[in-house]
Amino acid sequence: MSDKKINRDNFGQLYDKYIKKIFNFIYYKTHHKETAEDLTSDTFIKALNKLDSFNESKGSFSTWIYQIARNTVIDFYRTEKSNANIDDIWDLSTEEDILRDLDTAKRLKDVQEYLKTLKSEQREIVILRVWEGMSYKEISEAMGKSEASCKMAFSRTIKILKEQMPLSVFLSMLLF
Amino acid sequence: MDQQIKQILRDVYLIDQSLKMHEKTLIKIIQELLRSKPESKIDEQFVRELRAKVIERAKSLNNTKIHTNMFNTLFNKKLTYALIGTAIIVCAALIITNLPQENGKLAINTLGENAFGDLSFSQQVESPETSGRGGGGEETYGAQDVGVRIAPEMVNYNFIYTGDDFNLESGQITVYKMLKGDLLTKVFSNIAKDIDLGVLNLNKFQNMQIGNIEISEDRDFGYYIHISPRQNSLSINANWEKWPREEFDTPLETLTSEELLSIADNFLSEYGINMDMYEKGEVINEGVMNVERMGVISENASITYPLKISDQTIYDQGGQKYGMNVSVSLRHKRVISVYGIATNTFESSEYAKETNKDKIISFAEDGGLFKNYTYPDAVKTLDLELGTPEVNLVRMWLRSENKMDTAEILVPSLVFPITTEISEPTYFRRTNVIVPLVGEILDQYNQPIPDIRVFE
Numbered sequence: 001m002s003d004k005k006i007n008r009d010n011f012g013q014l015y016d017k018y019i020k021k022i023f024n025f026i027y028y029k030t031h032h033k034e035t036a037e038d039l040t041s042d043t044f045i046k047a048l049n050k051l052d053s054f055n056e057s058k059g060s061f062s063t064w065i066y067q068i069a070r071n072t073v074i075d076f077y078r079t080e081k082s083n084a085n086i087d088d089i090w091d092l093s094t095e096e097d098i099l100r101d102l103d104t105a106k107r108l109k110d111v112q113e114y115l116k117t118l119k120s121e122q123r124e125i126v127i128l129r130v131w132e133g134m135s136y137k138e139i140s141e142a143m144g145k146s147e148a149s150c151k152m153a154f155s156r157t158i159k160i161l162k163e164q165m166p167l168s169v170f171l172s173m174l175l176f
Numbered sequence: 177m178d179q180q181i182k183q184i185l186r187d188v189y190l191i192d193q194s195l196k197m198h199e200k201t202l203i204k205i206i207q208e209l210l211r212s213k214p215e216s217k218i219d220e221q222f223v224r225e226l227r228a229k230v231i232e233r234a235k236s237l238n239n240t241k242i243h244t245n246m247f248n249t250l251f252n253k254k255l256t257y258a259l260i261g262t263a264i265i266v267c268a269a270l271i272i273t274n275l276p277q278e279n280g281k282l283a284i285n286t287l288g289e290n291a292f293g294d295l296s297f298s299q300q301v302e303s304p305e306t307s308g309r310g311g312g313g314e315e316t317y318g319a320q321d322v323g324v325r326i327a328p329e330m331v332n333y334n335f336i337y338t339g340d341d342f343n344l345e346s347g348q349i350t351v352y353k354m355l356k357g358d359l360l361t362k363v364f365s366n367i368a369k370d371i372d373l374g375v376l377n378l379n380k381f382q383n384m385q386i387g388n389i390e391i392s393e394d395r396d397f398g399y400y401i402h403i404s405p406r407q408n409s410l411s412i413n414a415n416w417e418k419w420p421r422e423e424f425d426t427p428l429e430t431l432t433s434e435e436l437l438s439i440a441d442n443f444l445s446e447y448g449i450n451m452d453m454y455e456k457g458e459v460i461n462e463g464v465m466n467v468e469r470m471g472v473i474s475e476n477a478s479i480t481y482p483l484k485i486s487d488q489t490i491y492d493q494g495g496q497k498y499g500m501n502v503s504v505s506l507r508h509k510r511v512i513s514v515y516g517i518a519t520n521t522f523e524s525s526e527y528a529k530e531t532n533k534d535k536i537i538s539f540a541e542d543g544g545l546f547k548n549y550t551y552p553d554a555v556k557t558l559d560l561e562l563g564t565p566e567v568n569l570v571r572m573w574l575r576s577e578n579k580m581d582t583a584e585i586l587v588p589s590l591v592f593p594i595t596t597e598i599s600e601p602t603y604f605r606r607t608n609v610i611v612p613l614v615g616e617i618l619d620q621y622n623q624p625i626p627d628i629r630v631f632e
Contacts, residue, residue: 011234101214
């Protein structure tokens with residue numbers, strides 16, 4: 001279905017198209033299933049309530065709903081932690097009193113401190129490209145940027161990770 | 177090699193051929209990232225339940241729209257508009273009459289000493305990185321890539337006080353706290369309890385408050401006016417639906433500072449924004465100037481009209497002047513937004529002044545409120561001299577003890593100018609170092625400075 005004819009009557013189809021993408025997007029920013037479910041729910045309800053304000057001449061529905069999801073996560077953490085600098089769980093230290101899924105925390109153990117050093121936009125591009133396997137076209141729509149600038153940002157971020165990730169991380173991979 | 181990794185590497189090499197030399201390392205990095213991918217299995221029951229909720233909500237909104245249309249049909253449209261207009265006027269009147277202001281000027285209610293409690297609950301909420309005008313970071317959002325980049329370097333900065341001796345007499349200093357619009361919200365609550373819209377009876381709701389009011393201009397190049405009574409804030413934004421679509425293929429033209437200031441000044445004058453509380457505008461970012469420094473073009477220029485209270489200029493914690501911010505579109509040569517329009521009403525209270533000069537200079541040489549973090553393996557260290565400070569006000573946030581609510585406060589502080597000019601390209605953009613003159617805030621921030629972690 002094209003995203004161009006957007007209205008409440010076909011919102012169910014949009015929901016089907018985006019629910020898993022948005023849930024994953026939020027999960028990667030919260031690392032907690034129940035929190036991700038709550039915020040995904042908020043995102044779709046907000047999108048529905050604000051559907052009249054969606055203007056396709058300003059950007060695609062994809063850009064719009066990802067932005068709502070991004071803002072919903074930001075609002076959640078800034079309200080939770082009373083700090084205007086927090087965008088998502090990556091901006092919190094692992095010691096902070098916040099719910100995280102144990103399995104995810106274990107999986108991220110080796111890479112999280114390097115991903116944390118990235119700016120949230122750089123981290124988002126890496127996550128969408130590597131974890132979500134999204135094309136640059138999809139990423140550009142999700143982030144409201146050009147494909148070229150997404151490619152440039154991804155390449156630069158990989159370069160940063162190359163400088164920062166220690167040999168010990170690579171050696172630890174031999175165990176797997 | 178996995179197809180996904182191959183494709184990722186192909187794309188990376190298209191941007192930066194030099195990375196091909198490090199292919200083995202890059203493969204390991206991508207493999208490690210893939211191995212670390214969290215399991216984010218979505219619960220199918222959750223998907224079904226939310227879908228049902230969304231569909232129900234969509235139907236409900238459609239029905240509300242029908243009811244609204246019926247309401248408009250049942251009642252004469254002109255009458256409806258008149259009622260809405262009256263409501264807006266009542267709201268506006270309430271805003272004006274319930275805030276302790278006089279003709280938009282500053283109003284201050286003086287309280288007793290230490291009336292805001294322990295100020296060590298104040299916290300840092302903005303940084304040069306996030307405000308885009310301070311220490312580090314690249315500007316990429318809303319920017320047009322032109323392919324010129326400057327790689328960040330690990331540079332340490334060493335602040336040295338070289339200014340004159342300055343006077344620090346003991347005594348009291350005045351801290352200001354911004355009042356939120358509780359009065360308005362309470363009045364609205366009392367009025368709203370008698371309103372029955374037909375489709376919704378407001379008297380069933382309790383302790384209602386106005387969250388936001390948004391008014392839009394229905395004309396070419398129109399604007400939105402956004403009023404947030406609880407925060408006592410006003411802002412103006414382009415109503416993009418009424419603006420011509422931007423042609424991004426057209427090259428951007430640069431505008432001089434004088435031209436930018438003229439556009440902004442004319443706009444503020446045309447819309448009758450009271451400038452009594454502001455200094456003259458200062459161009460912070462001319463837009464295209466970022467090309468040389470950052471390799472990106474910003475489509476918009478920024479102008480700050482610094483706020484002043486009791487003849488003191490307001491700074492943010494990064495040392496930049498704070499006030500009303502006007503953005504000018506270089507494409508349209510028009511103002512596209514105005515933020516921070518002050519409807520400021522404050523309480524004031526006296527606090528004991530910090531008088532330990534050694535402690536203050538030491539705090540300044542550590543970088544002030546933004547600590548001077550250092551890299552253990554920095555490629556170089558630059559000495560930056562700090563000149564004689566002036567006392568001004570710095571915008572900070574005060575958390576209540578339960579840490580659920582924050583209030584904006586203005587704290588008298590010493591503003592040390594950085595007098596050394598850095599000639600080489602750098603991300604360092606601070607121009608001042610801030611030291612609050614309230615001892616309990618100084619003590620709160622005066623913690624040991626950790627090194628920046630470098631991954632080996």
